[in-house]
Amino acid sequence: MQRHFADYIFRSYRKRKAINALMCGLLVLAATLAIFPLFSVFGYVVAQGYSALNWEFFTAVPKPVGEIGGGMANALLGTCTLVALASLIGIPWGVSVALYLSEYGGKQGRGRFAGVVRFSADMLSSIPSIIVGLFVYALVVITMRRFSAVAGGLALGILMIPTVCRTTEELLRMIPEHIREAGLALGLPRWKVILWIILKGSRGPITTGIMLSIARVSGETAPLLFTAFNNRFWQSGLDQPIASLPVQIYTYAISPYDDWHRQAWAGALLLVMLVFAMNLLTRVVFNSGGNSKKQGGN
Amino acid sequence: MRFKLNRKKREVHLGDRVFAFILKVPSVALVLLLVSIAYYLFRNALPVIHKQGWSFVTTSVWDPVNDVYGALPVVYGTVVSSFIAILISTPLSVGVALFLTEIAPTRVGRVVGFLVEMLAAIPSVVYGLWGIFVLAPWLRTTVEPFLAKTMGFLPFFQGAPYGVGMLAAGIILAIMITPTISSISREIFNAIPRVQREAALALGSTRWEMMRLSVLQSARRGIIGAVILGLGRALGETMAVTMLIGNRHEVSASLFAPGSTMASIIANEYAEATSDVHVAALVEVGLLLFAVTFVINSLARLFISRGFRWGAPSNSPGGAK
Structure with missing residues (x-):
């Protein structure tokens, strides 16, 4: 030097x-x-x-090929269904892994098994999402012999686990040790301390973190292509193919019709608004919560 | 001190034991999930592994009708598009990180940092849409003719400007991985102690010399890690690339030419694959992709956790952000 x-x-x-x-x-x-x-x-x-956003966009199902008009109502409902299914899987799974890592993970969460779990979560979040689609296809679609909402929900749920887990764990780690000790000193068993003090106390930020991961997962397209597939009509059951906003945007974007392009942009607007709103909200909650992680914002 | 499950020394409350078990099950299941993803991919790729062996990755004919599969063009497409992305994104991201940590006033830094993070939040399919209708026409009418005129003697910049193709895919990937690389570089820069910078300034260096000597020098390893992580993201990125690369199964030296990547061929053909061998071939492409991203991300983790020479290494360096 x-x-x-x-x-x-x-x-x-x-x-x-x-x-x-x-x-x-x-x-x-x-x-x-x-x-x-x-x-x-x-x-x-x-x-x-x-x-391109109008009443019809929110209320109508797609028109047959070549006809102008129609909307994405079925895709909107489909995305809600898929995200709900995904949340059923991803949130409990992710939160309980995070609890395990932060509360039982050994000193500073650096126990050996905790290390393996954290590594798996990291790898799960970094493998391409389409691989998860392939896995769910093999697991569910082949067994059920058809594309289904359940398969799509499972794929999205798996993708949610690592994000939910990481944000929750980071939040739990910020809780000072003496809070846990205070609970124990009152004679509470640990599980009560964890559930009623640790988890309940950080409910707000955790919810925000979860909402952010919901926003993220609702824009996922690749894993849905061959699990939930697509559907030009209203969904007819959880064991049937289902439309979703991102897949519909994809289909419309690569189609040759101007009217479909227009609708693809409208769908994209909805997705982007959702993601932006969630990110802004997270920012506001985390900054006003007084637990900003680093100086100069994050 | 965290709660320990030390049954020998202390009597553990029954509820605690049950609760710990309840929490441990999903954690074990998470590890098993990763293992079973690998296992399922491997098992479903077996027909093609048996049938073609190594020729799968060394030949370039992809013919579902005759059940002959050569994945060389998709491997080539993946490598080239990711390489373009890294080439563009590395200087840009490191520049952004330096700007945010060393130059920008706090308030500006906060806003710009937020905007860069938002880049990561936009769904891939929206990038694809924007790419098709904004980026690709711009490349076709402006950038590619310009490149052909000025650097047309290079084989990379020859041929008809399509707009969609390797270059478009590389550029969209560059945009998408910039937040990844810059946010990790930034964390690493932040971990470098203030005194290190002050020392350089006190010796009379200019601001840029200070950045070079006390920031970039010491963050080199971490930056490499961040770039590897970005590479991992670029390799597996699916939708935007599928929409922009043109999906042609060919190896072509020209960056204007359409191609395809490992992820894009799966996205394009899987739902319509009819023969079992075709499905297996696509799964094998997926298996390769899984293995490559696994190795790349492990490598990045190693580099990044060692990149924090000062300050505590963060718990989860391999962020999905």
């Missing part, structure tokens, strides 16, 4: 100043460039989507 320094010192001061200004300028440029796509995506989605 000293040799590096000598290089700098023997350069002329003016040159060093110039390089400094240039590099700082480039860094600002990098930041601008990086967020530019966000504005572009957001702008187009709002501009194109807003004009």
Whole structure:
């Protein structure tokens, strides 16, 4: 490092100043460039989507190919159904794993088995979501011999586990040790301390974290392609193929019809609004909760 | 001190034992879930593994009609599109992270940081939609003709500008992995102690020299980890790539040409695959993808947890964010 320094010192001061200004300028440029796509995506989605949002979009099912009009009502309901199914699987599973890791995971949650569990959760969150689709296909679709809402819900539920688990665990870790000790000192058994003090006390932030992961999972497309498949009509049962907003957007986007493109933009607008609202909400809750994790915001 | 289940030394309340068991079951199940994903993929890929062996990854004919499957073009497409993404995204993301930690005033940093995080929150299918109707036409009419004119002597920039193709996929991937790389780089930069920076400034270095000497130097390992993690995301990204890469099963040197990736071929063909061998072939592509992302992400974890030389390593470096 000293040799590096000598290089700098023997350069002329003016040159060093110039390089400094240039590099700082480039860094600002990098930041601008990086967020530019966000504005572009957001702008187009709002501009194109807003004009296509109307009453029919929310209430009608798709018209037959070639006819103008129709909406995505079935896909909206389908996404709600799928997300509800996913929540049934992902939330209890994720929260209980998080509880296990933070409360029984050994010192600082660094026990050996806790390490294995955390590694699995990390890997599960980083493998491509389409792989989860393949797995659920093998597990459910082949057994039931058809695409179904249950299969789609399961795929999304599996994808929810690691996100729910991570956010919950991080929140539980922020609870100071003396709160647990206070509960124990009152003679409460641990399970009561965990359920009635730890979990109940951090209910709000955990709920927000969960909502964020719901928002994230409701935009997932890849794992639904061959589990929930698609359906141009109202859903007829949980063991039947079901439409969903992201899959419908995908189908419409790659179709050759202008009217479908328009509806795809409208669907995208809904998805983006959902995700943005959830993220903003999380931000507000976490910042006002007084437990901001790092200085300078996160 | 956390609660320990030490049955030998203390008598444990029955309710506690039951509760601990109830919590342990899902944790064990989570590990089993990961194992069974690998197992199912392997088992369902067996027909093709038996039938074709290594030729599956070394040949490039993909012919479902005659049940001949060569995955070389999709492997090539995956590698090339991810490589383009890394090439674009690395300087950009590190720049963003430096901007946020070293230059930006707190308030600006907070807003910009939030916006960069929002990039990660936009669903992949929305990126795909935007890519088809905004990015691809722009590439076709402006960028690709320009590249062909200025650097057309290189084999990468030859051929007709389609818009959709390898370049479009690479660019959309670059946008999508920028938040991943920059948020981890940023955490690593934040973990570097203030005094390290002050030392450089006190010796008379300019701000940029300070960044180079005391931030980038010491964060090198962590940055490599962040980039590997971004690579892992890029390899497995499905929807946006499927919508933008053009889906042609060919190896072509030109970046303008359409191609396909491991994830995109699964998304495209799986629901319509009829013969068992075709399904098995797609599952084997999935198995390869699983194995590759598994290794890449483990590697990234290693780099990142060692990248925090100061400050405590965070519990979960491999964020999905």
